[in-house]
Amino acid sequence: MSIIKQWNIKLTVNCSNKIDPNETYYLVSNHQGTFDPVFLIAASPISHTFISKEENLKIPVIGKWGRKIEFITFNRSGFEDNVQMLRQSMRYLKDKKSLLVFPEGTRSRSNQMLEFKPGAVLPAYGSKVKILPVTLSHSYRMDQLKGKVKEICVTYHDPLDYEDYKSLSYQECSDKIKAIIASVQ
Helix, strand or coil: CCHHHHCCCCCEEEEEECCCCCCEEEECCCCCCCHHHEEEEEEECCCCCEEEEHHHHHCHHHHHHHHHHHCCEECCCCCHHHHHHHHHHHHHHHHCCEEEEECCCCCCCCCCCCCCHHHHHHHHHHHEEEEEEEEEEECCCHHHHCCCEEEEEEEECCCCCCHHHHCCCCCHHHHHHHHHHCCCC
């Protein structure tokens, strides 16, 4: 949280009262800018780690931080590596540890979301945990305005129980989550 204060950012957090800190969640968030993980960790009502592309660990500050909070990493170009990441994610969730994914796969750099990759919801299906949709608003401005943005909003929506999504296809589930996230943009 000290980096948020150092940057003089007002971080507004809207949080569903249906979030149980003792529950395990698969958090699904839009991805606007470079510093989204920082804002999400600072705002989160629950502890979690992230699924991240492998190259993020090569960035000095992010790599050190990512290892500390146990990022689950993968190489985007390797099928076997993606399968390994999915297995590791499901194990992590089954061990009662919450996990966050950015299903767009990259930063949108705007308030418009990119397409969600339907496979991003596989760990939730495999571990039967609740899905927690998260909306980030205005974080892309940190990249565009070189830190001049003063307010960022994070909204934690009502969780989706496994019963709410188990009969949906991965695409339908991704579309449903995207609509929830977009409802606050």
